[in-house]
Amino acid sequence: MKIARRAQAGTMQSSDIMVFAEPGDELIIEIDSTVAKQYEHLIRAKITEVIERMNVTSGIFRIKDRGALDYAIAARVEAVISRAQEQEA
Amino acid sequence: MNDAAALRRTLLYVPGNMPSMLQNIPIFNCDCVFIDLEDAVPLNEKDAARLLVRSFLEGYKERNKEIFYRINPLDTEWGFDDLRTVLPALPDGVRLPKADTPEIVERLDTFLTECEENLGIEIGKFKIIPSIESALGVINCIKIARCSSRVIALAFGAEDYTASMGIERSKTGEELFHARTRVVWAAKAAGIQAIDTIFPDVNDEESFEKEVRLSKRLGFTGKSLINPRQIDVVHKVFAPTKEEIDFALEVIDAILKAREMGTGVISLRGKMIDAPIVKRSSNVLKTAASLGLVDYEISDEVIYGTK
Numbered sequence: 001m002k003i004a005r006r007a008q009a010g011t012m013q014s015s016d017i018m019v020f021a022e023p024g025d026e027l028i029i030e031i032d033s034t035v036a037k038q039y040e041h042l043i044r045a046k047i048t049e050v051i052e053r054m055n056v057t058s059g060i061f062r063i064k065d066r067g068a069l070d071y072a073i074a075a076r077v078e079a080v081i082s083r084a085q086e087q088e089a
Numbered sequence: 090m091n092d093a094a095a096l097r098r099t100l101l102y103v104p105g106n107m108p109s110m111l112q113n114i115p116i117f118n119c120d121c122v123f124i125d126l127e128d129a130v131p132l133n134e135k136d137a138a139r140l141l142v143r144s145f146l147e148g149y150k151e152r153n154k155e156i157f158y159r160i161n162p163l164d165t166e167w168g169f170d171d172l173r174t175v176l177p178a179l180p181d182g183v184r185l186p187k188a189d190t191p192e193i194v195e196r197l198d199t200f201l202t203e204c205e206e207n208l209g210i211e212i213g214k215f216k217i218i219p220s221i222e223s224a225l226g227v228i229n230c231i232k233i234a235r236c237s238s239r240v241i242a243l244a245f246g247a248e249d250y251t252a253s254m255g256i257e258r259s260k261t262g263e264e265l266f267h268a269r270t271r272v273v274w275a276a277k278a279a280g281i282q283a284i285d286t287i288f289p290d291v292n293d294e295e296s297f298e299k300e301v302r303l304s305k306r307l308g309f310t311g312k313s314l315i316n317p318r319q320i321d322v323v324h325k326v327f328a329p330t331k332e333e334i335d336f337a338l339e340v341i342d343a344i345l346k347a348r349e350m351g352t353g354v355i356s357l358r359g360k361m362i363d364a365p366i367v368k369r370s371s372n373v374l375k376t377a378a379s380l381g382l383v384d385y386e387i388s389d390e391v392i393y394g395t396k
Contacts (some may be wrong), residue, residue, distance in 0.1 A: 011106070013108070069112060071145050071147070075137070075141040075143070075144035075145075079140050
């Protein structure tokens with residue numbers, strides 16, 4: 001499955017994460033986080049897990065993290081992928 | 090446990106699209122929460138909010154309070170998706186907005202049964218708290234209270250109710266008196282709980298406390314809340330006095346002795362003690378125990394006797 005169109009999900013509130021997705025030929029994940037030093041590898045692992053579970057093989061994901069926990073990261077990535085599949089109204 | 094005796098004094102609304110609030114649910118000291126997918130979530134975030142709530146509940150394994158969530162009304166495009174997405178994460182039940190008629194509640198009941206069958210869980214696990222929040226709802230609430238065994242409480246909603254009446258809501262609430270009383274009657278007659286409306290001004294603690302006292306006097310068993318700061322006030326107002334606790338302990342002691350003697354009624358300090366007084370006393374002790382005022386765990390056997 002590919003990212004069909006640009007979409008975003010999440011907010012810039014603390015404990016949340018904002019995820020931007022757009023079409024791309026390969027899978028790219030860019031992470032900007034307030035806690036990047038300590039946790040970037042864990043955030044990336046969580047995002048990758050959801051992307052794989054939803055069978056997405058390519059697309060560009062830009063992340064602005066505000067200290068989101070795993071459950072919020074998973075939910076926002078799932079939301080952005082589902083929005084990126086929908087036809088524009 | 091007998092559901093009518095479950096402690097539901099404080100039912101705190103938590104916005105469904107805010108991780109910072111959701112992840113505090115385990116540490117709030119309220120009895121229940123209403124995770125909100127309706128008014129607290131903007132229209133373009135409904136899809137993301139329900140995914141967030143499901144994801145949160147899946148990870149919240151050690152539940153230390155009852156989790157209800159408010160879906161969007163069933164006649165909107167979001168209501169059934171709210172159910173389909175979040176129910177697999179096993180909340181305790183659904184707060185149904187705009188529950189104006191028994192038919193609306195029955196529609197939800199049928200859908201919940203289908204979900205329980207699909208999930209392979211006990212039929213009847215998901216409870217329903219209908220929101221009585223319009224003139225029509227107030228008129229129909231007697232039937233609504235009895236239309237499904239899933240309905241464990243009626244929740245009055247004054248903001249939408251006053252809007253449906255075309256009137257302003259005042260801090261003293263005279264305009265709500267008849268509706269409140271009717272909701273309490275409907276609930277009591279059906280043997281379920283009655284939950285009073287939210288109080289919107291978080292900074293006016295004096296008026297809030299007055300309203301909580303009124304709720305208690307009218308017979309409400311709990312109150313919907315919009316801010317964690319309101320929790321302790323409700324617990325304080327609903328707390329039994331030392332005299333009430335001592336009397337309740339005496340009542341339980343007396344009825345146990347009465348049953349040993351083969352009767353269900355006994356006199357205590359010249360007053361007749363029978364089933365309704367035992368029930369009220371057990372509620373007093375349960376509330377007191379939750380506040381740490383008494384170290385006493387009461388079982389259904391004590392309340393109702395053995396068969």
